Amino acid sequence: MSDQEKTIDPEKERRKIKSVKTMKDIMTHYYIEAKTAEETGKKVAWITSGGPVEPLIAMDVIPVYPENHGAMIGASKMGTDLCEKAEGMGYSGDLCTYALADIACSTVNGGPIGGLPKPDMLVCGNNICGTVLKWYEVQARYYDVPLFILDTPFCHTEFSDEARQYVRRQIDEYLVFLETVCGKKCDHDHLRDVGRLSMEGQRLWQAVLDTTMNKPAPMSAFDAFFHLALIVTLRGTQTVVDYYTGLLEEMKNRVAEGISAVPEERYRLLWDNLPIWFKTRWLSDKFAAHKACLVADTYTSAWCGSLPYLDENNFLESMAEGYSRIYLNIGTDRMAEMVVEMIDKYEVDGLVMHSNRSCKPYSLGQYDIARIVQEKRGLPTLIIEANMTDARSFSESQIDTRIDAFMEVLKG
Amino acid sequence: MVTIGIDIGSISAKAAAIAKDKLLGSKVILTGYNARQAGMAVFEGLLKELAIDRDAVGRIVATGYGRNSVDFADQAVTEITCHAAGAHFQDPEVRAVIDIGGQDSKAIALGPNGRVTDFAMNDKCAAGTGRFLEVMARALEVDLDAFGEMSLQADEPAKISSLCTVFAESEVISLIAKGARRTNIIAGIHASIGARVVAMANRLKLQAPVMMTGGVAHNIGVVKALEDKLGLPVQVSAHAQVNGAIGAARLAAGG
Numbered sequence: 001m002s003d004q005e006k007t008i009d010p011e012k013e014r015r016k017i018k019s020v021k022t023m024k025d026i027m028t029h030y031y032i033e034a035k036t037a038e039e040t041g042k043k044v045a046w047i048t049s050g051g052p053v054e055p056l057i058a059m060d061v062i063p064v065y066p067e068n069h070g071a072m073i074g075a076s077k078m079g080t081d082l083c084e085k086a087e088g089m090g091y092s093g094d095l096c097t098y099a100l101a102d103i104a105c106s107t108v109n110g111g112p113i114g115g116l117p118k119p120d121m122l123v124c125g126n127n128i129c130g131t132v133l134k135w136y137e138v139q140a141r142y143y144d145v146p147l148f149i150l151d152t153p154f155c156h157t158e159f160s161d162e163a164r165q166y167v168r169r170q171i172d173e174y175l176v177f178l179e180t181v182c183g184k185k186c187d188h189d190h191l192r193d194v195g196r197l198s199m200e201g202q203r204l205w206q207a208v209l210d211t212t213m214n215k216p217a218p219m220s221a222f223d224a225f226f227h228l229a230l231i232v233t234l235r236g237t238q239t240v241v242d243y244y245t246g247l248l249e250e251m252k253n254r255v256a257e258g259i260s261a262v263p264e265e266r267y268r269l270l271w272d273n274l275p276i277w278f279k280t281r282w283l284s285d286k287f288a289a290h291k292a293c294l295v296a297d298t299y300t301s302a303w304c305g306s307l308p309y310l311d312e313n314n315f316l317e318s319m320a321e322g323y324s325r326i327y328l329n330i331g332t333d334r335m336a337e338m339v340v341e342m343i344d345k346y347e348v349d350g351l352v353m354h355s356n357r358s359c360k361p362y363s364l365g366q367y368d369i370a371r372i373v374q375e376k377r378g379l380p381t382l383i384i385e386a387n388m389t390d391a392r393s394f395s396e397s398q399i400d401t402r403i404d405a406f407m408e409v410l411k412g
Numbered sequence: 413m414v415t416i417g418i419d420i421g422s423i424s425a426k427a428a429a430i431a432k433d434k435l436l437g438s439k440v441i442l443t444g445y446n447a448r449q450a451g452m453a454v455f456e457g458l459l460k461e462l463a464i465d466r467d468a469v470g471r472i473v474a475t476g477y478g479r480n481s482v483d484f485a486d487q488a489v490t491e492i493t494c495h496a497a498g499a500h501f502q503d504p505e506v507r508a509v510i511d512i513g514g515q516d517s518k519a520i521a522l523g524p525n526g527r528v529t530d531f532a533m534n535d536k537c538a539a540g541t542g543r544f545l546e547v548m549a550r551a552l553e554v555d556l557d558a559f560g561e562m563s564l565q566a567d568e569p570a571k572i573s574s575l576c577t578v579f580a581e582s583e584v585i586s587l588i589a590k591g592a593r594r595t596n597i598i599a600g601i602h603a604s605i606g607a608r609v610v611a612m613a614n615r616l617k618l619q620a621p622v623m624m625t626g627g628v629a630h631n632i633g634v635v636k637a638l639e640d641k642l643g644l645p646v647q648v649s650a651h652a653q654v655n656g657a658i659g660a661a662r663l664a665a666g667g
């Protein structure tokens with residue numbers, strides 16, 4: 001909070017997660033490498049957060065994530081400006097603000113890192129939403145580069161054989177696309193290794209998240225929002241495996257030493273939807289003041305939620321299902337089931353839902369999920385209406401009141 | 413011992429005093445731009461009117477958007493919890509509260525002990541709040557206080573389909589231009605507020621008896637529209653505008 005307080009609080013120091021520095025170094029290195037790709041002769045692909053990244057890693061292409069960039073733009077409070085710029089270009093303010101910020105950023109090389117490196121190709125998976133299709137088409141035209149679209153059918157309840165074949169065939173087309181753009185053959189043995197590392201990274205990430213089953217939780221969802229960046233961006237590399245091995249170690253030590261994310265944790269909550277990037281600090285302090293810890297969330301766990309469908313001995317084959325059955329590509333009933341499973345697993349007392357104007361597929365079924373949770377587990381839900389990057393949709397005093405009122409309900 | 417509740421809303425500041433489970437009195441002033449000052453003024457004004465000595469005052473609970481600026485209060489509690497407590501104090505049977513204030517509206521479900529079990533709020537949009545009515549009163553050049561009675565004389569309530577205050581205002585203006593009767597337009601406005609608020613309230617499982625609180629509760633037309641949409645009778649709090657302050661005073665007494 002107040003940075004005037006220069007005196008070091010030993011209790012706060014103890015609570016700080018030490019791996020944060022390593023993570024920042026890795027991300028800095030990653031972005032430097034990406035931004036200097038032209039000089040080093042490496043190719044850069046922009047890819048959606050739910051896109052199949054392993055073939056890129058296997059082909060030595062640097063994956064860059066406009067959505068991760070969007071999160072950085074949001075966290076550095078530059079979202080509103082860029083969204084306004086995009087609106088000025090004629091895009092509706094109702095669109096996803098990651099898309100708006102990215103499209104505007106491309107034209108001015110703005111944002112916290114002076115824009116993303118120019119892509120050599122775009123890879124778009126519509127397993128997260130339909131917005132990305134048009135967004136990537138716009139960018140493909142703007143940069144005049146080839147675009148590959150992986151079309152994953154919506155999995156209302158199950159994943160049919162037809163769907164499997166349909167997506168599987170596209171994975172082959174994807175490899176041909178990459179071979180054409182890169183001008184070299186894909187080394188399938190290497191791809192298998194990358195697949196194995198990807199799954200190893202996802203397992204470790206899940207293990208890190210699961211340390212919050214401990215009471216008190218050694219980390220909160222707000223920490224997960226930060227440490228998530230690697231599993232999104234560098235999945236399939238040894239770096240990720242090493243980093244999360246270290247982070248898991250640190251979390252286990254915190255549990256052993258009784259170091260909690262929130263001092264005197266009394267209430268355990270589950271977060272739904274994307275973070276409100278420009279307000280994570282405020283929200284985390286706000287909940288902590290009520291001795292409430294957001295111990296888990298549906299968002300960061302989405303990057304290890306496909307593990308049951310992936311097969312490390314047959315990675316390429318299993319990618320079709322793994323990339324189709326992700327949280328935003330399943331029916332609301334199944335989403336609610338997953339939320340209820342998480343409620344039980346992490347033993348939470350209530351649900352906090354960010355009703356996100358920006359991300360429709362994430363926000364559409366929320367009232368139904370809240371109702372189902374109420375019926376099945378009798379837990380209350382707090383709805384926070386906001387936007388992940390654009391501060392214009394965030395009204396602090398109203399949200400402050402809602403959080404206080406919700407906590408009053410929980411305290412009874 | 414007297415306990416005091418102070419409710420600093422966006423438009424008005426309210427105070428209520430309770431002793432031995434009885435409401436001693438209440439006071440309403442305009443908040444103005446300084447919430448802290450308004451809190452002090454309404455507090456001192458109330459004590460003066462009731463001839464209560466400052467030393468006789470026990471705990472003070474502040475509520476409303478300005479709750480954290482009342483620095484002489486012992487505790488800050490949200491208006492959700494206070495409206496529930498206030499309604500419960502007035503009628504322990506009440507199981508639901510619909511509060512329409514100047515800037516927001518809320519629906520609250522209560523347990524038998526007067527505690528909140530669930531709530532829904534519209535704090536984003538002027539439609540479905542007192543502000544909506546003010547805008548319409550201006551467009552129609554009718555005194556807002558006359559709205560309730562006038563709407564009862566409607567023979568064919570107009571349809572206001574827009575959910576947005578700004579669009580609804582132009583809808584009203586075009587209705588006036590078409591020669592629609594003001595009574596019918598006002599009834600249509602009330603129906604639109606009723607629909608909006610009930611759509612929000614339906615997220616909760618509201619049970620009767622339902623009590624309406626907040627300044628808008630004095631408008632019989634809105635009350636009727638709510639009853640119509642809810643399909644439940646709605647009783648109006650005898651102290652609609654100061655219900656939050658009463659609840660705060662009640663919570664200050666430990667109830």
Ligand code: SF4
Nearest residue numbers: 096098128129131359
């Ligand atoms: S709409 Fe939602 S899922 Fe799609 S890109 Fe935006 S934030 Fe991501």
